[in-house]
Amino acid sequence: MGKKVALTGNEAAAHAIRQINPDVVAAFPITPSTPIPQGVAQFIADGQMDTEFVTVESEHSAMSACVGASAAGGRVMTATSANGYALMWEILYIASGTRLPIVMAVAARALSAPLNIHGDHSDIMGGRDTGWIQLIAENSQETYDNLIQAVKIAENKKVMTPALGAFDGFNISHAIEIWEMEDDAKVKEFVGEYEPLYPLLKTDEPITHGAWAPPNWYFENRMNQLEGLLNAKDVVADVGKEFGKAFGREYGLYEAYKMDDAEFTIVAAGSVCGTTKDVVDKLRENGVKAGLLKIRLFRPFPYKELADVLSGTKAIAVLDRVSPAGAQGGPLFTEIRSALYDVNNRPPVINYTYGLGGRDTQPVHINSVYDTLKKIVDTGRVEKQFDCLNLRGTWG
Amino acid sequence: MALLNELAKKKEGLVEGHRLCPGCTHSVIMRQVLAAADTDKYDIVVAAATGCFEVSSGLYPYTSWNIPWIHNAFENAASTISGIEAMYRLWKKKGRTDKDIRFIAIASDGGTYDIGLQALSGAIERGHQFLYICNDNNAYQNTGNQRSSATPFGASTTTSPNGTVLQGKSQPKKDIMSVLEGHHMQYLAQASPSNWRDLMDKAKTALDVNGPTYMNVIEPCTTGWGFPSNKSIEIAQLAVDTCIWPLYEIIEGKVKINYKPKNKLPVEEFLKPQKRFAHLFKKGNEHLIKEYQGQVDKHWEWLLAREASGIGY
Numbered sequence: 204m205g206k207k208v209a210l211t212g213n214e215a216a217a218h219a220i221r222q223i224n225p226d227v228v229a230a231f232p233i234t235p236s237t238p239i240p241q242g243v244a245q246f247i248a249d250g251q252m253d254t255e256f257v258t259v260e261s262e263h264s265a266m267s268a269c270v271g272a273s274a275a276g277g278r279v280m281t282a283t284s285a286n287g288y289a290l291m292w293e294i295l296y297i298a299s300g301t302r303l304p305i306v307m308a309v310a311a312r313a314l315s316a317p318l319n320i321h322g323d324h325s326d327i328m329g330g331r332d333t334g335w336i337q338l339i340a341e342n343s344q345e346t347y348d349n350l351i352q353a354v355k356i357a358e359n360k361k362v363m364t365p366a367l368g369a370f371d372g373f374n375i376s377h378a379i380e381i382w383e384m385e386d387d388a389k390v391k392e393f394v395g396e397y398e399p400l401y402p403l404l405k406t407d408e409p410i411t412h413g414a415w416a417p418p419n420w421y422f423e424n425r426m427n428q429l430e431g432l433l434n435a436k437d438v439v440a441d442v443g444k445e446f447g448k449a450f451g452r453e454y455g456l457y458e459a460y461k462m463d464d465a466e467f468t469i470v471a472a473g474s475v476c477g478t479t480k481d482v483v484d485k486l487r488e489n490g491v492k493a494g495l496l497k498i499r500l501f502r503p504f505p506y507k508e509l510a511d512v513l514s515g516t517k518a519i520a521v522l523d524r525v526s527p528a529g530a531q532g533g534p535l536f537t538e539i540r541s542a543l544y545d546v547n548n549r550p551p552v553i554n555y556t557y558g559l560g561g562r563d564t565q566p567v568h569i570n571s572v573y574d575t576l577k578k579i580v581d582t583g584r585v586e587k588q589f590d591c592l593n594l595r596g597t598w599g
Numbered sequence: 600m601a602l603l604n605e606l607a608k609k610k611e612g613l614v615e616g617h618r619l620c621p622g623c624t625h626s627v628i629m630r631q632v633l634a635a636a637d638t639d640k641y642d643i644v645v646a647a648a649t650g651c652f653e654v655s656s657g658l659y660p661y662t663s664w665n666i667p668w669i670h671n672a673f674e675n676a677a678s679t680i681s682g683i684e685a686m687y688r689l690w691k692k693k694g695r696t697d698k699d700i701r702f703i704a705i706a707s708d709g710g711t712y713d714i715g716l717q718a719l720s721g722a723i724e725r726g727h728q729f730l731y732i733c734n735d736n737n738a739y740q741n742t743g744n745q746r747s748s749a750t751p752f753g754a755s756t757t758t759s760p761n762g763t764v765l766q767g768k769s770q771p772k773k774d775i776m777s778v779l780e781g782h783h784m785q786y787l788a789q790a791s792p793s794n795w796r797d798l799m800d801k802a803k804t805a806l807d808v809n810g811p812t813y814m815n816v817i818e819p820c821t822t823g824w825g826f827p828s829n830k831s832i833e834i835a836q837l838a839v840d841t842c843i844w845p846l847y848e849i850i851e852g853k854v855k856i857n858y859k860p861k862n863k864l865p866v867e868e869f870l871k872p873q874k875r876f877a878h879l880f881k882k883g884n885e886h887l888i889k890e891y892q893g894q895v896d897k898h899w900e901w902l903l904a905r906e907a908s909g910i911g912y
Binding site: 297413 | 642720
């Protein structure tokens with residue numbers, strides 16, 4: 204039986220890694236994910252896991268060593284945040300392009316400059332096109348559950364694609380919550396053994412990994428890779444159901460919170476969804492048909508499924524925890540808006556940036572979003588397609 | 600060491616079909632290393648940095664490698680091999696293999712002296728078992744001969760060109776052996792494919808060390824240096840005989856010079872046959888050759904003094 208524990212999101216990630224007991228972890232400290240490699244090191248020092256821990260000298264080397272270890276033949280995990288994730292960038296593409304099912308915990312954090320160690324989605328959203336599967340957690344429980352599932356998803360032979368389990372820096376990584384930790388043996392049984400396809404260490408069957416591809420092969424290689432990434436969608440759904448059977452918490456591609464008859468809908472990902480659910484509950488008590496569509500799987504983006512959920516709603520606000528950086532809106536906004544293009548009677552969609560660099564997002568801010576959605580429906584007019592939540596002064 | 604006729608029969612780890620330039624010494628060096636490896640006792644896994652050798656030997660859907668080989672990126676051959684070696688230790692610990700496997704990382708000077716230095720330093724400090732071989736061709740040759748910190752003083756490259764005002768690279772070459780020696784690793788060696796027995800002895804010694812080892816190997820580049828493709832080994836020999844490229848080992852901090860030329864040739868002998876140094880022989884540039892000779896002499900004398908001191912760590 205699992206047990207209720209009161210631990211931080213980082214500890215949830217570290218315990219997931221302990222129970223998965225990967226063959227190799229290569230990691231480098233960076234706030235706010237540092238407690239993860241620290242936890243792993245302590246578990247090893249205490250004989251609670253027998254992973255080979257490579258204490259690399261940078262995140263670039265962390266991901267490089269993960270690529271080497273994974274190609275050598277075994278289960279490999281790491282953890283990082285922000286600038287560390289950015290330093291891995293080059294190798295993130297190599298990990299996915301070489302089809303190595305590495306799993307990474309990301310305590311999502313703002314990118315410099317200005318230097319800021321707090322939570323937002325600048326890192327993972329910047330890396331959304333690196334070819335990795337991206338799962339985003341709302342709380343510690345999901346952080347733990349997602350990492351365990353990510354191993355199974357990434358290693359599926361139809362997928363063979365690296366996966367990251369993201370959770371908001373500080374909001375989740377450093378917050379103590381009560382969550383359920385499952386039995387070690389049950390988790391081990393759930394993730395099973397990994398059978399590498401072409402391990403370098405099988406020296407009797409020498410294999411070349413990482414050959415370069417000129418224009419006559421690169422394209423096919425990339426499209427094969429895309430196929431693997433897209434295959435992950437069904438596998439995420441299957442593994443989510445399987446997880447539900449094993450542990451009683453079932454997962455889908457997304458979570459539709461009070462969406463059945465929702466007229467005013469927020470689309471968001473991460474810890475802000477907890478706050479939003481509270482606001483939805485309060486609004487419902489007052490007869491306002493508010494709903495939340497929580498994004499769990501961001502890559503591959505399940506655009507059809509999400510559009511289906513959103514097609515009946517009257518107005519939508521998409522919350523992005525990253526600057527749009529010159530695009531029409533944040534990455535989640537542009538994806539959602541594009542997904543809705545094929546829907547009849549498209550509802551209006553607006554976009555907010557919130558929570559940058561750890562800026563607090565409180566119920567009052569979420570309430571203001573629903574107020575705006577109501578106004579849009581009442582007046583039939585969108586005054587601002589893009590706005591900010593809890594920014595000094597006004598935007599635009 | 601095995602006799603030549605025995606070596607000739609040995610199964611090769613790097614086979615024909617690669618696309619290296621005629622006269623390139625990358626394959627020569629690698630074949631010498633793999634011939635030296637005691638492959639009856641152990642297997643080899645190679646991690647290669649991006650570069651001439653990598654693009655020439657691992658072009659999808661072909662490979663010239665008959666042994667396990669991986670290419671990751673330019674600056675991370677050392678961290679890639681770290682991960683592989685860590686996985687090997689895990690396999691050993693869990694009984695997934697009963698094989699003895701040794702690890703080699705290969706890069707050129709760009710991937711070693713410059714962009715890969717951090718990864719190399721980290722991997723050495725962590726104590727992984729691997730032999731890191733730097734095939735030093737004195738510049739970024741894969742991108743077309745741009746200067747690196749391994750480019751010798753005075754050499755004209757595409758980013759340190761000879762012109763009307765400047766005469767090639769104005770800085771001396773980085774002493775990478777001294778940089779790496781600071782890690783207090785058990786074994787470092789400098790070698791040349793012209794002195795192949797010496798190179799092979801060093802590779803064999805290095806592969807038997809249970810920890811990180813380093814070999815710096817001169818890799819004459821016909822296209823970048825500008826000499827006929829049948830002269831590569833002669834150029835390497837000239838580098839050795841001028842003491843531009845001394846053959847030596849650092850064994851637990853003690854310097855051992857493996858070859859002291861009876862007749863130390865002036866640097867001009869090495870410079871003259873190469874187009875990259877042609878401008879040094881123009882009237883008015885005599886001082887540059889003198890300056891280079893001074894750098895070479897100083898380093899050679901320092902090495903001799905190091906050896907004579909017998910001081911290790």
